[in-house]
Amino acid sequence: xxxxxxxxxxxxxxxxxxxxxxxxxxxxxxxxxxxxxxxxxxxxxxxxxxxxxxxxxxxxxxxxxxxxxxxxxxxxxxxxxxxxxxxxxxxxxxxxxxxxxxxxxxxxxxxxxxxxxxxxxxxxxxxxxxxxxxxxxxxxxxxxxxxxxxxxxxxxxxxxxxxxxxxxxxxxxxxxxxxxxxxxxxxxxxxxxxxxxxxxxxxxxxxxxxxxxxxxxxxxxxxxxxxxxxxxxxxxxxxxxxxxxxxxxxxxxxxxxxxxxxxxxxxxxxxxxxxxxxxxx
Amino acid sequence: xxxxxxxxxxxxxxxxxxxxxxxxxxxxxxxxxxxxxxxxxxxxxxxxxxxxxxxxxxxxxxxxxxxxxxxxxxxxxxxxxxxxxxxxxxxxxxxxxxxxxxxxxxxxxxxxxxxxxxxxxxxxxxxxxxxxxxxxxxxxxxxxxxxxxxxxxxxxxxxxxxxxxxxxxxxxxxxxxxxxxxxxxxxxxxxxxxxxxxxxxxxxxxxxxxxxxxxxxxxxxxxxxxxxxxxxxxxxxxxxxxxxxxxxxxxxxxxxxxxxxxxxxxxxxxxxx
Numbered sequence: 001x002x003x004x005x006x007x008x009x010x011x012x013x014x015x016x017x018x019x020x021x022x023x024x025x026x027x028x029x030x031x032x033x034x035x036x037x038x039x040x041x042x043x044x045x046x047x048x049x050x051x052x053x054x055x056x057x058x059x060x061x062x063x064x065x066x067x068x069x070x071x072x073x074x075x076x077x078x079x080x081x082x083x084x085x086x087x088x089x090x091x092x093x094x095x096x097x098x099x100x101x102x103x104x105x106x107x108x109x110x111x112x113x114x115x116x117x118x119x120x121x122x123x124x125x126x127x128x129x130x131x132x133x134x135x136x137x138x139x140x141x142x143x144x145x146x147x148x149x150x151x152x153x154x155x156x157x158x159x160x161x162x163x164x165x166x167x168x169x170x171x172x173x174x175x176x177x178x179x180x181x182x183x184x185x186x187x188x189x190x191x192x193x194x195x196x197x198x199x200x201x202x203x204x205x206x207x208x209x210x211x212x213x214x215x216x217x218x219x220x221x222x223x224x225x226x227x228x229x230x231x232x233x234x235x236x237x238x239x240x241x242x243x244x245x246x247x248x249x250x251x252x253x254x255x256x257x258x259x260x261x262x263x264x265x266x267x268x269x270x271x272x273x274x275x276x277x278x279x280x281x
Numbered sequence: 282x283x284x285x286x287x288x289x290x291x292x293x294x295x296x297x298x299x300x301x302x303x304x305x306x307x308x309x310x311x312x313x314x315x316x317x318x319x320x321x322x323x324x325x326x327x328x329x330x331x332x333x334x335x336x337x338x339x340x341x342x343x344x345x346x347x348x349x350x351x352x353x354x355x356x357x358x359x360x361x362x363x364x365x366x367x368x369x370x371x372x373x374x375x376x377x378x379x380x381x382x383x384x385x386x387x388x389x390x391x392x393x394x395x396x397x398x399x400x401x402x403x404x405x406x407x408x409x410x411x412x413x414x415x416x417x418x419x420x421x422x423x424x425x426x427x428x429x430x431x432x433x434x435x436x437x438x439x440x441x442x443x444x445x446x447x448x449x450x451x452x453x454x455x456x457x458x459x460x461x462x463x464x465x466x467x468x469x470x471x472x473x474x475x476x477x478x479x480x481x482x483x484x485x486x487x488x489x490x491x492x493x494x495x496x497x498x499x500x501x502x503x504x505x506x507x508x509x510x511x512x513x514x515x516x517x518x519x520x521x522x523x524x525x526x527x528x529x530x531x532x533x534x535x536x537x538x539x540x541x542x543x544x545x546x547x548x549x550x551x552x553x554x
Contacts, residue, residue: 009386015358016387023364034368114368117497121336121360 023118036107037142047150051080055190055222055229056097058158058169061211064246065167067095067158068215071238072230073102087241089250091116094159095243099188105153108139129161133170141176156187160245190222190229197221200278216261232262297399301423304401305347310437313344315416316460319409319490323464326485334487336499338363338375340408342489346437347402377408381419389425403436409489409498443467458513
């Protein structure tokens with residue numbers, strides 16, 4: 001690969017061989033050891049201790065979709081990092097949030113971003129949203145061997161479908177199984193609580209601003225009941241990462257914007273610690 | 282078995298160079314110009330789908346004249362090289378200089394290997410810097426030599442004539458509209474000294490715009506935005522701009538033009554997309 005390029009100075013034959021528009025296919029032909037899924041694993045006993053990311057939530061609204069994540073990474077019962085970033089743009093119109101083994105997940109996101117960008121540059125056109133979701137599925141599946149040893153990565157993928165003109169959410173299981181979610185979805189250890197929270201608050205006619213508040217409420221509820229999910233850290237000014245994708249593309253809320261939403265939620269929770277109430281009947 | 286004829290190395294290389302140059306000359310020329318906010322690529326290309334210019338990486342663009350299948354092959358090789366390098370190290374470690382070196386080696390090896398036919402291509406690799414001083418433009422002729430260019434560069438069949446035209450008129454700090462118009466003027470010149478009209482729909486235009494907020498600075502300019510740039514500031518100075526190209530005192534007319542087109546230039550780039 002690199003060493004090879006340098007030794008002769010000229011592009012190696014693999015670079016000039018016509019073929020796939022996929023960067024992963026190119027890597028697996030040219031230097032398979034650089035692909036996360038192609039590494040040989042030593043025999044393992046017991047789980048490896050590595051930082052884990054926890055809760056990611058997504059919700060759609062007419063005109064777009066919101067994807068957000070808390071900031072805590074844990075290793076066993078320890079907080080490994082307080083300000084980890086788990087939500088990334090995948091390309092102009094999609095984003096991916098990661099739960100699971102942080103190191104592997106970040107590597108997977110990097111490769112996924114590159115895969116989409118590479119395709120776009122080579123073909124001169126972007127993949128369909130469905131195509132992007134399927135590509136991510138393949139990547140999770142290639143990590144199955146490590147997942148069986150406790151190093152799972154389970155992302156949540158959301159994007160604006162420019163053909164159908166709406167926001168869409170895809171959730172995954174550890175085997176790469178993919179399912180499209182209607183309305184809202186969550187992944188990670190706090191996802192049960194976040195999902196319960198959103199189930200009560202979600203309506204399909206929310207505005208963008210209301211949806212942003214919804215996901216912060218859900219993250220608060222997840223942090224409330226799951227020790228591995230971090231709530232808004234007012235003292236250190238660490239707030240959830242909130243992103244929104246519309247027909248204008250991907251946008252990450254500034255720290256000031258997400259701090260504002262978090263402050264509003266916190267203020268209400270001072271009076272009602274369990275959050276907004278849904279009607280009984 | 283017949284005795285092979287003796288051909289001197291000088292003659293063999295001259296023949297190969299002649300062959301490559303003829304191939305390149307069959308294609309239309311294209312130009313790459315620095316302007317205040319970046320680098321603009323302009324060429325005549327009737328096809329909407331088969332591009333002469335494309336993105337290689339965040340700040341690096343690629344332009345090629347000559348045989349399509351050969352430069353397309355090199356372009357994809359370059360994208361693979363850049364993406365692999367960025368993935369292995371960091372996005373900042375992918376540079377136009379590195380890419381130009383790899384292209385030069387590749388073209389050079391092919392040119393001097395008797396087993397392969399020389400590539401009939403001429404490439405430009407450009408990288409936009411954070412400031413105009415950081416811009417880099419490299420021209421790579423068919424034989425694998427590498428030329429570090431500043432300001433403006435033309436490649437293709439009629440390149441020499443266009444280059445000298447651009448050298449006289451290009452100056453630093455032009456607006457995008459000014460640079461684009463100068464480029465079109467240069468491309469409109471026929472080898473026999475005449476001029477012809479190039480309609481906007483036959484132009485392929487792309488920029489590396491350092492003011493773009495995205496990490497990826499490459500952008501194609503098409504449709505309404507292109508039309509707006511081409512006839513930015515409808516009246517006054519621009520109408521006599523085409524007749525300017527016979528006057529040699531570039532000093533006066535250049536300053537006059539920059540003032541007249543300043544307003545058009547400041548409004549256009551972020552307007553669309």
